Amino acid sequence: MTEGDSGVRYGPALTLLASLFFMWGFITVINNTLLPHLRSVFDLNYTQTTLIESVWFIAYFVASIPSAKLIEKIGYQKSLVIGLLVMAAGALGMMLAASIPSYGVTLAMLFVIASGITLLQVAANPYVAVVGKPETASSRLNLVQAMNSAGTMLAPMFGAYLILGRSKGGTATSDVVLTHAERLADAQSVILPYGLVAVVLVVLAIVIARFPLPAMGSATQRLAPEERAKLSLWKHRNLVFGIPAIFIYLIAEIGVANLFVNFVSQPDIANLTHEKAGQYLTFLWGGMMVGRFLGSAIMQKVDAGLVLAAFSVGAFVVMLVTVFTTGPAAMWALILVGLFHSIMFPTIFTLGIKGLGPLTEEGSGLLIMAIAGGALVVVQGWLADAYGLQTSFLLTAACELYVLFYALWGSKTTAETA
Numbered sequence: 001m002t003e004g005d006s007g008v009r010y011g012p013a014l015t016l017l018a019s020l021f022f023m024w025g026f027i028t029v030i031n032n033t034l035l036p037h038l039r040s041v042f043d044l045n046y047t048q049t050t051l052i053e054s055v056w057f058i059a060y061f062v063a064s065i066p067s068a069k070l071i072e073k074i075g076y077q078k079s080l081v082i083g084l085l086v087m088a089a090g091a092l093g094m095m096l097a098a099s100i101p102s103y104g105v106t107l108a109m110l111f112v113i114a115s116g117i118t119l120l121q122v123a124a125n126p127y128v129a130v131v132g133k134p135e136t137a138s139s140r141l142n143l144v145q146a147m148n149s150a151g152t153m154l155a156p157m158f159g160a161y162l163i164l165g166r167s168k169g170g171t172a173t174s175d176v177v178l179t180h181a182e183r184l185a186d187a188q189s190v191i192l193p194y195g196l197v198a199v200v201l202v203v204l205a206i207v208i209a210r211f212p213l214p215a216m217g218s219a220t221q222r223l224a225p226e227e228r229a230k231l232s233l234w235k236h237r238n239l240v241f242g243i244p245a246i247f248i249y250l251i252a253e254i255g256v257a258n259l260f261v262n263f264v265s266q267p268d269i270a271n272l273t274h275e276k277a278g279q280y281l282t283f284l285w286g287g288m289m290v291g292r293f294l295g296s297a298i299m300q301k302v303d304a305g306l307v308l309a310a311f312s313v314g315a316f317v318v319m320l321v322t323v324f325t326t327g328p329a330a331m332w333a334l335i336l337v338g339l340f341h342s343i344m345f346p347t348i349f350t351l352g353i354k355g356l357g358p359l360t361e362e363g364s365g366l367l368i369m370a371i372a373g374g375a376l377v378v379v380q381g382w383l384a385d386a387y388g389l390q391t392s393f394l395l396t397a398a399c400e401l402y403v404l405f406y407a408l409w410g411s412k413t414t415a416e417t418a
Helices: 011-041 046-074 076-099 103-130 134-162 180-210 237-265 274-298 304-324 327-341 344-353 357-387 391-410
Strands: none
Touching (some): 011 076, 011 103, 046 076, 046 237, 103 134, 134 344, 237 357, 304 344, 304 391, 344 357
């Protein structure tokens, strides 16, 4: 798994890339504790709250193609460094937004951070997928994505302690209307955590810049224009249906993560403060980490499509429990969906680029662009405002059914590139 056909060992490179997966998972999930915090600071409704996350994922749509072109021009290693520095700049900007405080500047800086993560995603995901044996690509990407989940597991504790735990809104027993002075003080609780994040990102950029990162190899290099014209991405059913699969899955994952704290805090669910509810996010993301390690091991022997189908059925069932029960049963069902969501993104991604050959880079860019589906979490915010937060998770259940369709039929390859 760590050695290519040419005998080049990729283990050290994959280990270093795992740190990137960790950091972008960590930063993404800080948003899950940041959103209820900003909801209190700016007195937002659910639609306005989820709009913050929509801006985050719109960046994936806007930045994916420019990222692919940048990688083509300057290479993977320099692009990774630039991505980390862009993220660091956004983190510093979040400190500025907190000192004002400004809802608009917050949205802009989150867009900057997400643009940097997009560049990392476009570079790192296909790299991990193609550096080993094709038949174990899903297993390999799930294994490295487990480090992403480690970041998502630790981020809620970091956010709950340094953001929610140090704010008036985060420690209140229920939603409260803050005074102007309290809002200003709460907003400034964001300065320290994002300052720490910026420092780590700069250090990681320096390490990546100095590391001898191996080339991806010739198998996935772009073709000359006349050769490329003979091939079509759209003849590959696994890619055509994989793009909406990523898009729809992200609606489910981000909806659960972003509304988790508010859901668990409700009196008829767990009746917790936002700070305590934020700590329970650790179990949600911890389940994703465990699921990816487990899925990686299973996919060494079981077809990735079958494993994806089984996990999507499990996710559908627990979401129905979340919607139609109350109390601890509803809370733990929502936590358990993390286990079933765990393998979905990396498995859909590797199934989507299977058989693309020299079209892999272009296909990967389209799949990463589909992460913009997370922006439609605002639809769940609208459903929560209109029909109730608990009922809105029926949208998540519907998303799981499309993943099941993709696993059983849409992921089957129909064309192979010579």
